[in-house]
Amino acid sequence: MSKPKLVQRACCGTGLSRRRGYVAPSNVDVSFDIAGVNGPIISEIEDHQIERTTCIHEAAHAVFAHGSSIKIESASAAPPARVIYAMPCTSSPVERIAILWAAPAAEAAALNRRITLSLLDESDYLSRVCAFEFGGCDECKMALTAWTATGLSAGIDAARAVFREGQLLALKLLDRCDVRAAINALADKLAEGAIVDGATCHELIERHLPFGSLRQSQEPS
Structure with missing residues (x-):
């Protein structure tokens, strides 16, 4: 069974959060947005290492x-x-x-x-x-x-x-x-x-x- 794809998402497009974003599985609802939905995808991640x-x-x-x-x-x-x-x-x-x-x-x-x-x-x-x-x-x-x-x-x-x-x-x-x-x-x-x-x-x-x-x-x- 393959692992779920990881993506980098934005929160609100402001300041540090715009530059940093957050990484989450594409199929997981992290609900960072005030409306209770995932933020927009910035990029897909092929090989994620914990930093x-x-x-x-x-x-x-x-x-x-x-x-x-x-x-x-x-x-x-x-x-x-x-x-x-x-x-x-x-x-x-x-x-x-x-x-x-x-x-x-x-x-x-x-x-x-x-x-x-x-x-x-x-x-x-x-x-x-x-x-x-x-x-x-x-x-x-x-x-x-x-x-x-x-x-x-x-x-x-x-x-x-x-x-x-x-x-x-x-x-x-x-x-x-x-x-x-x-x-x-x-x-x-x-x-x-x-x-x-x-x-x-x-x-x-x-x-x-x-x-x-x-x-x-x-x-x-």
Whole structure:
């Protein structure tokens, strides 16, 4: 029985998500789009190898979730790469944005770089949410979380402040040696290619970072 064909799909055509996209089997509904359908195909992939950056990306989501008291159901770096959570997120909007931004920021940190979105990209993502034209990539979810925190009536500058605060929190936490060690440990496991169950994820992360230890002082909302 032949393996399903892999394709690279776009989320929303904006910023990092436009350049990066995501890889998934052509016959799997990943539902990255707000309408609940797969994003448009960018290209077909003949020979896919799991990249270290993908392992770091998914591991960072999982580590920040663990540190924010969120239970993990599973994680995988194989297409479709994702982290599935086993319980609702009770963290603050800023913490939720940090969990999302941790992934691309950790990829950059592995190359000794620190990144935030440009003002232009921030405006684009935030405007897409207002127009209900957003997808399900990390950056679109960040923009949606920011608007949910402030309300549309507060205006884009208020939403941008929350958007940016979450990004900066992710960068601050990524400076911690225990956070980076936990990400690398889980990334090594994800590189094996199998789906990693939640219990194993938490066990690997807990060796470096206690559950809930990244929670901030503000009340969750």
